[in-house]
Amino acid sequence: MSGIRFTDEFKRDAVAQVVDRGYSVAEVSERLGISTKSLYTWKTQFSQPRKQINETTEQAAEIRRLKKELARVSEERDILKKATAYFARDAK
Numbered sequence: 896m897s898g899i900r901f902t903d904e905f906k907r908d909a910v911a912q913v914v915d916r917g918y919s920v921a922e923v924s925e926r927l928g929i930s931t932k933s934l935y936t937w938k939t940q941f942s943q944p945r946k947q948i949n950e951t952t953e954q955a956a957e958i959r960r961l962k963k964e965l966a967r968v969s970e971e972r973d974i975l976k977k978a979t980a981y982f983a984r985d986a987k
Contacts, residue, residue: 901929906937913938 912923913934920938924931 907941909934910938910941914942 909923909927909929912918913920920931920934924934
C-alpha cells in the first residue's frame with residue numbers, strides 16, 4: 896500500500912484499537928490492510944504528549960519556510976554575482 900496517505904483520524908483510530916482496545920498490532924494491521932511498521936510508527940507518533948506533537952509540526956513548518964527562503968536568497972545572490980561579473984567586464 897505504498898503511496899497511500901492516511902488521515903490523522905484513521906491513524907489515531909488504528910492506534911486506539913491497539914492501545915485502548917487491546918488488539919495486537921499484527922491483527923489490526925492485517926484487518927486494516929496496513930503494514931505493522933506503519934502501525935508501530937503511528938503508535939509512537941500519537942503516544943507523544945499533544946504539546947510535543949504540535950511543537951514538532953510547527954518546527955517542520957518553520958523548516959520548510961526557511962528552506963524556501965534560503966533557496967530564494969541563494970538565487971538572488973547568484974543573479975547578483977553574474978551581474979557584478981558582467982559589469983566588471985564592461986568597465987575594463
